Amino acid sequence: MLLRFPQQTGSEQPPFELKGSLFTLTVLRLFQLDMAAIEQHLAEKIKQAPGFFDNTPVVIDLEGLTLPPDGVDFNGLYELLRKHGMAPVGIRNGSPELQATARLAGLPVLPESRPAGTSKKSERAESTPAHAHAQIIDHPVRSGQQFYAPDGDLIVLGAVSAGADVIADGNIHVYGVLRGRALAGIKGDAGTRIFCHSLEAALISIAGRYRVSEHISPADWGRAAQIRLMDDHLAIEALIR
Amino acid sequence: MGSSLATVIVVTSGKGGVGKTTTSASFATGLAQRGYRTVVIDFDVGLRNLDLIMGCERRVVYDFINVINNEASLNQALIRDKRVENLYILPASQTRDKEALTKEGVERVLNELRQSFEYIVCDSPAGIERGALMALYFADEALVVTNPEVSSVRDSDRILGILASRSRRAEQGDIPVKEHLVLARYAAERAHRGDMLSVDDVLEILGISLLGVVPESPVVLQSSNAGVPVILEDGSDAGSAYSDLVDRFLGKSLPHRFVTVQKKGLLQRLFGGS
Numbered sequence: 001m002l003l004r005f006p007q008q009t010g011s012e013q014p015p016f017e018l019k020g021s022l023f024t025l026t027v028l029r030l031f032q033l034d035m036a037a038i039e040q041h042l043a044e045k046i047k048q049a050p051g052f053f054d055n056t057p058v059v060i061d062l063e064g065l066t067l068p069p070d071g072v073d074f075n076g077l078y079e080l081l082r083k084h085g086m087a088p089v090g091i092r093n094g095s096p097e098l099q100a101t102a103r104l105a106g107l108p109v110l111p112e113s114r115p116a117g118t119s120k121k122s123e124r125a126e127s128t129p130a131h132a133h134a135q136i137i138d139h140p141v142r143s144g145q146q147f148y149a150p151d152g153d154l155i156v157l158g159a160v161s162a163g164a165d166v167i168a169d170g171n172i173h174v175y176g177v178l179r180g181r182a183l184a185g186i187k188g189d190a191g192t193r194i195f196c197h198s199l200e201a202a203l204i205s206i207a208g209r210y211r212v213s214e215h216i217s218p219a220d221w222g223r224a225a226q227i228r229l230m231d232d233h234l235a236i237e238a239l240i241r
Numbered sequence: 242m243g244s245s246l247a248t249v250i251v252v253t254s255g256k257g258g259v260g261k262t263t264t265s266a267s268f269a270t271g272l273a274q275r276g277y278r279t280v281v282i283d284f285d286v287g288l289r290n291l292d293l294i295m296g297c298e299r300r301v302v303y304d305f306i307n308v309i310n311n312e313a314s315l316n317q318a319l320i321r322d323k324r325v326e327n328l329y330i331l332p333a334s335q336t337r338d339k340e341a342l343t344k345e346g347v348e349r350v351l352n353e354l355r356q357s358f359e360y361i362v363c364d365s366p367a368g369i370e371r372g373a374l375m376a377l378y379f380a381d382e383a384l385v386v387t388n389p390e391v392s393s394v395r396d397s398d399r400i401l402g403i404l405a406s407r408s409r410r411a412e413q414g415d416i417p418v419k420e421h422l423v424l425a426r427y428a429a430e431r432a433h434r435g436d437m438l439s440v441d442d443v444l445e446i447l448g449i450s451l452l453g454v455v456p457e458s459p460v461v462l463q464s465s466n467a468g469v470p471v472i473l474e475d476g477s478d479a480g481s482a483y484s485d486l487v488d489r490f491l492g493k494s495l496p497h498r499f500v501t502v503q504k505k506g507l508l509q510r511l512f513g514g515s
Binding site: 139140141142143144145158159161162163164179 | 369395396398399401402403405406446448
């Protein structure tokens with residue numbers, strides 16, 4: 001977030017500003033701390049692709065490391081990596097003692113990121129699929145009923161009556177007449193769409209852009225249609241059946 | 242729960258004045274006429290009407306709420322119909338309100354009725370509040386009474402949603418409540434002219450099976466003022482519509498009448514006629 005005050009925008013520019021940003025970094029997952037073995041392995045890699053580690057910033061991941069009895073020599077490791085063209089920028093994971101030692105050696109501790117694929121973490125990754133399952137409603141949605149599919153699509157096998165709401169973070173599919181209100185991409189996903197067998201909706205909305213039935217063209221009324229955002233405007237297109 | 246095979250049927254609509262009580266009275270009478278032990282319960286506590294339509298208002302001593310509160314036994318409160326065998330009425334209380342309908346109390350009374358009746362018809366009050374919710378909660382089947390008019394259809398749609406989500410069958414994940422549409426006060430000519438919704442319009446919106454179409458008829462008002470269920474008016478259009486409806490409910494396959502405009506004969510055109 002960048003805050004700027006109007007009176008400062010004249011001649012007196014501040015010497016710097018702070019902004020958050022995201023970077024893709026190479027992660028070096030350390031399994032054992034045998035300096036000789038590391039050096040040999042690094043040399044092999046560089047032989048395959050000379051110049052590959054051209055001042056490449058790396059993060060040292062300590063999660064898979066089996067602790068050597070005599071502690072970790074981060075200074076030595078740092079020098080070793082530098083010598084082969086890598087620029088260690090920090091560490092992540094590891095025990096609190098390891099992290100404290102790393103800090104003393106001038107290596108900051110980076111916050112844990114999303115599951116990266118070690119054995120323990122991949123289990124967790126399997127239990128939460130990349131995108132949530134669609135919510136399927138296999139009966140008509142009646143007046144006064146409201147269904148919301150968080151994180152995913154909402155699929156209705158039947159009509160959505162006048163006075164009913166169907167809402168989803170993802171897309172909305174109605175295999176029937178859509179007479180109620182349909183709100184797709186409720187959390188702001190502008191790429192979501194609404195599909196229905198017959199468009200007679202009281203209101204359609206994608207990512208907050210909405211249109212009431214009064215403003216749905218008679219040409220589209222009662223037709224199989226898809227609704228999506230194009231140039232920030234709701235576009236209604238006939239579905240060929 | 243009793244082990245009997247009694248069926249609980251709610252007559253409901255959401256909207257008021259569409260013909261719930263008229264339908265409850267005739268439907269229950271029709272079932273009893275065909276030999277089934279039938280009881281019809283008035284759930285409209287505080288606005289007691291069923292007893293008037295059934296013509297037994299002067300025989301009410303104890304009521305549904307008295308039984309719920311253990312102030313009277315079921316046998317004391319049940320009124321035996323004088324015209325039709327096997328038919329009993331459990332009247333509502335006129336002096337109480339719907340808060341007196343507790344889920345436990347209603348369940349206990351229904352379970353007791355299941356021991357001695359084959360059909361239990363629950364005449365629901367209008368609205369979607371406690372009285373209506375209690376009337377439909379224990380239902381196995383539902384007669385949804387609708388008039389061919391948009392607001393009535395909308396309210397019936399709402400009630401269908403409540404049946405599908407807040408009945409005991411829905412809460413316990415049982416087979417859903419079986420839904421039947423009763424389209425009352427239907428005037429084929431006016432639907433034909435486009436003044437009111439047609440049968441097809443209503444079916445298209447509600448999407449449930451049609452049990453019967455009851456024509457708009459002066460006989461309904463006359464018979465309800467006289468305290469006679471209209472199904473007992475032999476030869477009347479509304480009476481025969483209810484008769485067909487009961488037969489269809491019991492599994493007979495009958496064509497729907499009163500749906501299309503009937504061509505009037507010369508004499509009918511000259512002298513009016515019904």
